[in-house]
Amino acid sequence: MRLVVAECQAHYSGRLAAHLPRARRLIVVKADGSVLLHSDGGSYKPLNWMSPPCSMAVREPDDLQKERGVTEVWRVQHSKADDRLDIEIFDVHHDSAHELGVDPGLVKDGVEAHLQRMLAEQIDLVGPGHTLIRREYPTAIGPVDILARDAHGATVAIEIKRRGDIDGVEQLTRYVELLNRDPLLTPVRGVFAAQEIKPQARVLAIDRGFTCLTLNYEEMKGYDDVDSRLF
Amino acid sequence: MRLVVAECQAHYSGRLAAHLPRARRLIVVKADGSVLLHSDGGSYKPLNWMSPPCSMAVREPDDLQKERGVTEVWRVQHSKADDRLDIEIFDVHHDSAHELGVDPGLVKDGVEAHLQRMLAEQIDLVGPGHTLIRREYPTAIGPVDILARDAHGATVAIEIKRRGDIDGVEQLTRYVELLNRDPLLTPVRGVFAAQEIKPQARVLAIDRGFTCLTLNYEEMKGYDDVDSRLF
DNA sequence: TTGTCTATCTCGTTT
DNA sequence: AAACGAGGTAGACAA
Numbered sequence A, B: 001m002r003l004v005v006a007e008c009q010a011h012y013s014g015r016l017a018a019h020l021p022r023a024r025r026l027i028v029v030k031a032d033g034s035v036l037l038h039s040d041g042g043s044y045k046p047l048n049w050m051s052p053p054c055s056m057a058v059r060e061p062d063d064l065q066k067e068r069g070v071t072e073v074w075r076v077q078h079s080k081a082d083d084r085l086d087i088e089i090f091d092v093h094h095d096s097a098h099e100l101g102v103d104p105g106l107v108k109d110g111v112e113a114h115l116q117r118m119l120a121e122q123i124d125l126v127g128p129g130h131t132l133i134r135r136e137y138p139t140a141i142g143p144v145d146i147l148a149r150d151a152h153g154a155t156v157a158i159e160i161k162r163r164g165d166i167d168g169v170e171q172l173t174r175y176v177e178l179l180n181r182d183p184l185l186t187p188v189r190g191v192f193a194a195q196e197i198k199p200q201a202r203v204l205a206i207d208r209g210f211t212c213l214t215l216n217y218e219e220m221k222g223y224d225d226v227d228s229r230l231f
Numbered sequence C: 001t002t003g004t005c006t007a008t009c010t011c012g013t014t015t
Numbered sequence D: 001a002a003a004c005g006a007g008g009t010a011g012a013c014a015a
Helices: A063-067 A112-121 A166-179 A199-207 A217-230 B063-067 B112-121 B166-179 B199-207 B217-230
Strands: A002-013 A017-029 A035-038 A048-050 A054-059 A072-078 A084-097 A131-137 A144-149 A155-164 A188-197 A211-214 B002-013 B017-029 B035-038 B048-050 B054-059 B072-078 B084-097 B131-137 B144-149 B155-164 B188-197 B211-214
Touching: A002 B002, A017 A084, A035 A084, A048 A072, A048 A084, A084 B084, A112 A131, A112 A144, A112 A155, A112 A217, A144 A166, A155 A166, A155 A199, A166 A188, A166 A199, A166 B166, A188 A199, A199 A211, B017 B084, B035 B084, B048 B072, B048 B084, B112 B131, B112 B144, B112 B155, B112 B188, B112 B217, B144 B166, B155 B166, B155 B199, B166 B188, B166 B199, B188 B199, B199 B211
Parallel strands: A155 A188, A188 A211, B155 B188, B188 B211
Antiparallel strands: A002 A017, A002 A084, A017 A035, A035 A048, A054 A072, A072 A084, A131 A144, A144 A155, B002 B017, B002 B084, B017 B035, B035 B048, B054 B072, B072 B084, B131 B144, B144 B155
8 A cells, every 4th residue: 555645636526527637635546546646634535536447647747747847647547447646746845655465354243134123023113913934935026025914914025225316205105006916925014114104205105005114123132132131 | 745654653533533543554545625645555544534614733742652652644624514533653765845736627528417318319119100308307306307109109107227236126116106106198118228237126127017228338429420421 | 246225425506 | 403315426235
């Protein structure tokens, strides 16, 4: 990994064209050839970058660039796509290289899968008398998160999201429409369950005749824990 | 901006819980207090990070940590949310600070907005005899990209995307359905216009009775330039 | 490899 | 401030 702090200016051309005016920035050149241009603020997203696989060619500035004070020109070219990042280097304030080795990587805990598992275990949150048919019920257009049966024997298709927006409602619509064609399952009701349901999504879901269910993650987890402690 | 290359181990707790085993990494501490942990590959996204606003507290390791070789413990706490990043520092290989100043930021060239403006100007790309009603035609569920009238006086709703996928077709479907309820506009045809239309999206669009229009950005821009040169 | 879905998304714009 | 949409989305996982 090479770290350079320098006055620089950059142009990106690929899916879009973008320009980065002259300023002092951090330039990170990673072992895989990828390049990041970071400012001293913002979040983790670089101002500009090139993803691997890519390669960098360093060349001398032409006369016009020399006049402008450019000392080096870096061209970072993507190996597969027509994406290119051109960096003009002015004054260099820092330049160092470091061996980092391979990283073992991040270990995460689950979120949505956890919600789905918990709702399957606490299926009566959907309503009294509900029973689970199965999780990840397979259909031609993908698995339905949870398929259940309500107290009256009707089928219930449940779509679970962490954040419920309009896309999730559309997805549920496709599932319910498809499942209702199955004479063994029809009538199928739709339930849209999420930790947070966006207002627009709620309106659309209700318009489509679905039930909205807001999931309280902490509460469900508490129930889960109690459950675990008991057995 | 502070750059540290060090052996480190980290824990994140917030929206999720995550752990980063001990390894040599780049730690970037930005002027706004945000922190990035980067490995030497897999560009763009850090292994772990804390977004601003946040603050960092450095403390001495406890006895157990000292035994494990920890020399410093950094706690980065988000100022508003309950997000925390704990970093244990082992050996430090590099540590430097740099003044970068405020960045002027990225200047982009247009993407979808540009496509929309150009198609409005070259509305006959949709078909001969078409006339523009207006761009960003407002409806209850959001603005329609372009509303036009065809040679026979029928209304045409155009949804523009850089990349046309299934979401865009669903969006257009909602618009066309809504607009068709307006006696002053009906009948309304749907046109799905994009630089690139995914096969699945094309199938769905045609199934819904929409016209697909592939936009050639370079060609349209050329026309645009010629147009600009003439006037 | 390709497609699909999630994200500690980020980042803008609008309401 | 909250919500909505787009992204050079990136990254992960299934088909």
